[in-house]
Amino acid sequence: GNIKPVMSSFDCKMIDIFPTSRQPMRGFVEKMKALEQSDPEILSISAIHGFMAGDVPEMGTHMVVLTNNNREKGDRVAKQLGMELFGMRGNNLFPQLSxxxxxxxxxxxxxxxxxxxxxxxxxxxxxxxxxxxxxxxxxxxxxxxxxxxxxxxxxxxxxxxxxxxxxxxxxxxxxxxxxxxxxxxxxxxxxxxxxxxxxxxxxxxxxxxxxxxxxxxxxxxxxxxxxxxxxxxxxxxxxxxxxxxxxxxxxxxxxxxxxxxxxxxxxxxxxxSAGTPYPNEPRTTPYLKAPRDIWPLVDNPHEKAE
Incomplete structure (x- = not known):
């Protein structure tokens, strides 16, 4: 039948690294896939990791949910998953050796x-x-x-x-x-x-x-x-x-x-972790355009947002 895709986006207000080959991100991806398959109103769910070297106003992690003409559900699911992802901040990166x-x-x-x-x-x-x-x-x-x-x-x-x-x-x-x-x-x-x-x-x-x-x-x-x-x-x-x-x-x-x-x-x-060819520490990266109200630049930006 006909569908009417409607996009919902939630700003997680953070920037991090999310290896999907290991937990907890492996389980989070499986959860997104299960929601897509079990709910006919949800057309697609995407975790936009973000790019910490990108000095742009939109820099950061976002959740994007496409529904079949149900923005209210899309907004709700995007926020729910986005806050769950925010709760995993700092716990995703693999151990690194010198x-x-x-x-x-x-x-x-x-x-x-x-x-x-x-x-x-x-x-x-x-x-x-x-x-x-x-x-x-x-x-x-x-x-x-x-x-x-x-x-x-x-x-x-x-x-x-x-x-x-x-x-x-x-x-x-x-x-x-x-x-x-x-x-x-x-x-x-x-x-x-x-x-x-x-x-x-x-x-x-x-x-x-x-x-x-x-x-x-x-x-x-x-x-x-x-x-x-x-x-x-x-x-x-x-x-x-x-x-x-x-x-x-x-x-x-x-x-x-x-x-x-x-x-x-x-x-x-x-x-x-060898040298500094890539700006992998947002706390010390001299951003000019990226948002400053995101983790790890601030501890919990959602407290202020609420």
């Missing part, structure tokens, strides 16, 4: 591969994806049989392509984009593989990460790429001729989207 702690924990793990997510140097969140802080720590702790996917450096990629597969060259790469991303790495590397217009899977889609090369030095393989992209899927390593399951340590740049693919092969997943 680079030194993360690498030490990975080395102590007996099974392989350990997957380490460089969560804040995530090109999906707007960063360059060229931070070297974890690589510096891996080198400091003399870890071998590790692979990094990826470090964005189109200039280094061009140099390696010009040198050709099998070439051994001195190379400086990484950490060129911004402060808080480590220092460029200087090493004598072997160009192990060159792939033009490389792609990886993401669900049913294919995602480009540009012309890419694998360089090898000190028992470590690094994928350098020329098109910024987070690591969505373990097929990134397969595309570059790296057997991911055989590695002691896989270091990837992603926050959430990698989980489904890598959870299938990882002996353990470690989340690492």
């Amino acid at each position: 680079p030194a702690e993360a690498v030490s924990v990975a080395v102590a793990e007996q099974k392989r591969p350990v997957v380490m997510a460089d969560v804040w140097d995530n090109p999906g969140g707007g960063t360059a994806g060229d931070a070297t802080i974890i690589l510096e720590e891996v080198l400091r702790q003399n870890v071998t049989n590790a692979a990094f996917g990826t470090i964005w450096d189109p200039i280094a990629v061009q140099i390696c392509i010009a040198a050709g597969e099998g070439a051994e060259i001195p190379l400086r790469f990484g950490a060129k984009s911004a402060p808080g991303t480590g220092s460029p790495i200087d090493a004598r590397v072997r160009v192990r593989r060159i792939v033009r217009d490389a792609h990886m899977r993401f669900g049913q889609s294919m995602v480009p990460f540009g012309d890419a090369v694998v360089i090898e030095f000190d028992g470590i393989e690094v994928v350098l790429n020329s098109t910024r992209a987070q690591c969505f899927d373990a097929s990134l390593f397969a595309t570059m001729g790296i057997e991911a399951k055989s590695k002691r340590l896989l270091v990837i740049k992603s926050t959430n989207h990698f989980f489904d693919s890598f959870d299938r092969i990882a002996s353990r997943i470690i989340y690492c």
